[in-house]
Amino acid sequence: MSPNTQEKVAEIEHTAPVVVDAALQKGESLFKQHCTSCHYLDKQLIGPALGGIKQKYADDPKWLYAYIRNNVALIKAGDPKAIALYEANGKAVMTTFPFLSDEDIAAILRYTE
Numbered sequence: 001m002s003p004n005t006q007e008k009v010a011e012i013e014h015t016a017p018v019v020v021d022a023a024l025q026k027g028e029s030l031f032k033q034h035c036t037s038c039h040y041l042d043k044q045l046i047g048p049a050l051g052g053i054k055q056k057y058a059d060d061p062k063w064l065y066a067y068i069r070n071n072v073a074l075i076k077a078g079d080p081k082a083i084a085l086y087e088a089n090g091k092a093v094m095t096t097f098p099f100l101s102d103e104d105i106a107a108i109l110r111y112t113e
């Protein structure tokens with residue numbers, strides 16, 4: 001491939017609509033199934049808006065996965081970030097999702113990007 005062609009391919013890959021994005025589809029369906037009763041992407045519902053949440057915790061993704069899986073365990077363990085969120089949201093209780101795999105959570109987070 002000439003450098004020119006390479007550039008062109010990169011450009012197409014970057015701008016072409018993604019027709020099949022399995023992770024995104026899985027993320028959307030998991031989000032709708034488990035999160036939309038309390039979260040919108042763009043505004044507060046029972047819990048905070050989740051659009052851009054992956055970026056918000058870019059410095060500590062492990063915490064974000066643990067929180068989504070079991071926020072209650074973190075609160076009980078005295079985790080300051082989890083407690084601050086709980087208090088800032090009128091002590092509304094978020095459901096726990098111990099059955100979500102890392103792949104499931106990654107897909108959900110992909111959907112919220």
Ligand code: HEC
Nearest residue numbers: 034035038046047048053068085086089091092093094095
């Ligand atoms: C029963 C309501 C409920 C459901 C269902 C729920 N949440 Fe929450 N979520 C909350 C509340 C309320 C908070 C704020 C913290 C608190 O009050 O404990 C929160 C906080 C969060 C936060 C932290 C937000 C921030 O601004 O830092 C994340 C991330 C989150 N939820 C992800 C999810 C995901 C992903 C799902 C679906 C798998 C989900 N939640 C399902 C109620 C819910």
